[in-house]
Amino acid sequence: MxxxxxxxxxxxxxxxxxxxxxxxxxxxxxxxxxxxxxxxxxxxxxxxxxxxxxxxxxxxxxxxxxxxxxxxxxxxxxxxxxxxxxxxxxGIATIYQELDLVMHVSVAENVFLGHERSSGGFIKPREAHSAAQDLLARLGHPEISASTIVGNLSAAGQQVVSMARALSHDVKLIVMDEPSAALDPDEVDNLFRIVADLTAQGVAVIYIxxxxxxxxxxxxxxxxxxxxxxxxxxxxxxxxxxxxxxxxxxxxxVAHVFPERPEAPGAGKEPVLTLEGLTRKGEFAPVDLEVAPGEIVGLAGLVGSGRSEILETVFGARKPTAGRVLVGGRQLRPGSVTAAVKAGVGLAPEERKAQALLMTESVSRNVSISSLPRFSTGGWLDRSGERSATREAVRDLSLRPDNPDALIRTLSGGNQQKAVLARWLLRECRVLLLDEPTRGVDVGARAELYALIRRLADEGVAVLLVSSELPEVLGLADRVLVLREGRVVHTAPARDLDEHRVLDLVMEGTS
Amino acid sequence: MLSKSDALPAPAPEKPKGNGPAAGWQSHVDLRLVALLGVLGVLAAIGAITKPDQFLDVDNVRLILVQSSAIGVVTIGMTLVIIGGGIDLSVGAIVALASVWATTQATQDYGLGGMLFCAVAVGIGCGLVNGVLIAYGKLVPFIATLAMLASARGFAEQMSDGGTQIVEVQAVLDLMAADNRILGVPPLVLIFLGVAALGWVVLNRTTFGRRTVAVGGNPEAARLAGIDVKRQRLLLYVLSGLCCGIAAFMLIALSGSGQNTNGNLYELDAIAAAIIGGTLLSGGRGTIIGSVLGVLVFTTITNLFALNNVQSAVQDIAKGAIIVAAVLIQHQTSRKSSTQ
Incomplete structure (x- = not known):
């Protein structure tokens, strides 16, 4: 050109x-x-x-x-x-949702990170301090001291520091990725005032x-x-x-292929999973929910609406501030993953590699890790029993390659997810919690995963599903809970909802 | 991976073929062990050339094995802790405390059984403290075991008053008597082999071992898979303490005395031997056989240098160089395998 x-x-x-x-x-x-x-x-x-x-x-x-x-x-x-x-x-600065600040050092050091005020290799802390303080004042936050350790500031304060860092360069365009997501209403007002000030000075803002x-x-x-x-x-x-x-x-x-929905799944059956007023302060308001065997319930909402937090609290990975979780009518010990797994709850977490997989191990060992007691007597492993069971699970879910000794990291995202499902299938779990089950999975493999999830439900598993992709929740779930800012704002059968209506609900909070 | 092992000249100990699809992974492990065996072979060759009469003498080989045994037992425990994602800096100090406590006059009155029990109990007790602080007190393993290092050694000095406590129990002294052999092998070496075999079984054939690897490889995934990560960590430090107790008893038998300088710098030797043996310091991977070979490599070097009258300062420099070389080689292999 x-x-x-x-x-x-x-x-x-x-x-x-x-x-x-x-x-x-x-x-x-x-x-x-x-x-x-x-x-x-x-x-x-x-x-x-x-x-x-x-x-x-x-x-x-x-x-x-x-x-x-x-x-x-x-x-x-x-x-x-x-x-x-x-x-x-x-002059393009980006403020990411996950702030990229160094938590253990001061505001001034963060503001000038990478372009420190220095002469001859020696930093000039006093100059940096006063320059940072000026920037904070310009952002309407003179009360934040430039010598405060960033980790001690609130989320809003940290965001101000991020903006001060952007302004410490000669910035003409600031990109803000969901800056209000972590802020209280009055902090949002201040954010808007800062944005108005910046634009008045001729700075452009891209606001997501x-x-x-x-x-x-x-x-x-x-x-x-x-x-x-x-x-x-x-x-x-x-x-x-x-x-x-x-x-x-x-x-x-993009056409999503979803499996056929049964007429009335779980009708007339005792719920296997029950949430009674389950609450985590600051994350989600009391949730009441019953899921019957064979039913898929979807949680729809934006990032930060509390959907993943609810799943993790049910699983015991977070401790509820109030309320309880019952599986098969028996209360789970709050905040204990071990207890949840014992009771037959399984989780396919959002970050598959970081939270679910043992990346250096084989498919077989990844699948069997939650069912080891099944293959052992007095702690002694029955390795041939383990292998034949994992081989069967791998075939059953048609993992590719169908070799249980393949290293898990050589598998595609979709097949890794199948391995996680196989882990809970082998455990014979009664409740399956799925957090973004198709993240990083290509379109073709998705349809297969959807069919698999429906099959597990048909076999009597109660499924609780979280996904940021609305078509997925609406296409796969039988019933949908719509969340907005930690609150369930609407519950309805999935067939009575469409994307348009759910988006209205999560964005405006009105129906 | 396969091509690499194919390209290797085959001095490998014969491995039954037809191990099925696992062969790729297995051969990867073998490669490291083969390399270690190669190093041992080179060392033996150097010994045979420089001191042909002395080095290959049966008594000298026996000596190398005896000198490997106490540190070897400690290394087995250390290997399990490191595979589980931890570190135990207190092993040498626990050995010192256990050997002092087991040789006090009061303990010696109970004879061999009492002394063995005392050493093992002290080891387990210290391991328990480490484990509770780390698993439930959420202390960083480095800090918790560093604290144990300082206090256990201090306690040992206090208890022995800095002196040497001579063992008067004949049964203990007999363990190291010059002619005491079982099938031609000194009892201490048999203890080492026994502990190593048990360690191998625990790591490779039990749920405990499988969980250790999982906890060390990805603690969050292990937790979300339903493993009681805290309990696992606690037990690992207890195991390490147990190994220290056994090693302390072996040292008592070896030297005929107990003193607060026993096990000096064992933490460094054990960590180094485990790492040379292919254990990943960040956890999740390691082998018992590798650690045993790592210990043998170290002891053989010491022996070679002693035979050739090289100062101990030079020995330490050589040890440092070997650790660096081993870790660099590991980086190479893991990078290659991860890009495939």
């Missing part, structure tokens, strides 16, 4: 223009020709469901990912963002949030992403109807 730097910037030249950005990962096309333009001094909102490509797009913008195709024009000149440092030099009311309050324009494409560009944030936005976000074209 010919350099465009010699074209004189027209007065209306956008600060940033991204055209036809494409990015593929093995098995997934995360961005499929996204266009985005941002003007100086505006708040540009980015909307889209999980998997729509928002995170990939902001990582491209931050220089963390290189696009396969497409052009980026910055202040009228075509450019490439080769690394995070390159993006930073141009699922909360429509926030977008209405501070947004200037909205771009909606769906399936790796921008389905609308630069809609007015104030006047576009909620209905229009939600319609743009839903109705994806």
């Amino acid at each position: 010919a350099p465009t730097s010699d074209t004189p910037p027209a007065p209306a030249t956008p600060l940033l223009t991204m055209t036809g950005i494409t990015k593929s990962f093995p098995g997934v096309r995360a961005l499929d020709g996204v266009d985005l333009d941002v003007e100086a001094g505006e708040v540009h909102c980015l909307l889209g469901q999980n998997g729509a490509g928002k995170s990939t797009l902001i990582k491209v913008l931050a220089g963390a990912h290189q696009p396969d195709e497409g052009t980026i024009v910055w202040q009228g000149a075509q450019t490439e963002l080769k690394s995070p440092v390159a993006a930073m030099r141009l 949030s699922h909360r429509l009311e926030e977008i209405r309050r501070i947004g200037d324009r909205v771009t909606v992403l769906k399936d790796g494409r921008a389905v609308s560009r630069g809609l007015p944030a104030q006047s576009t109807s909620t209905n229009e936005i939600v319609t743009l976000m839903t109705g994806r074209n």
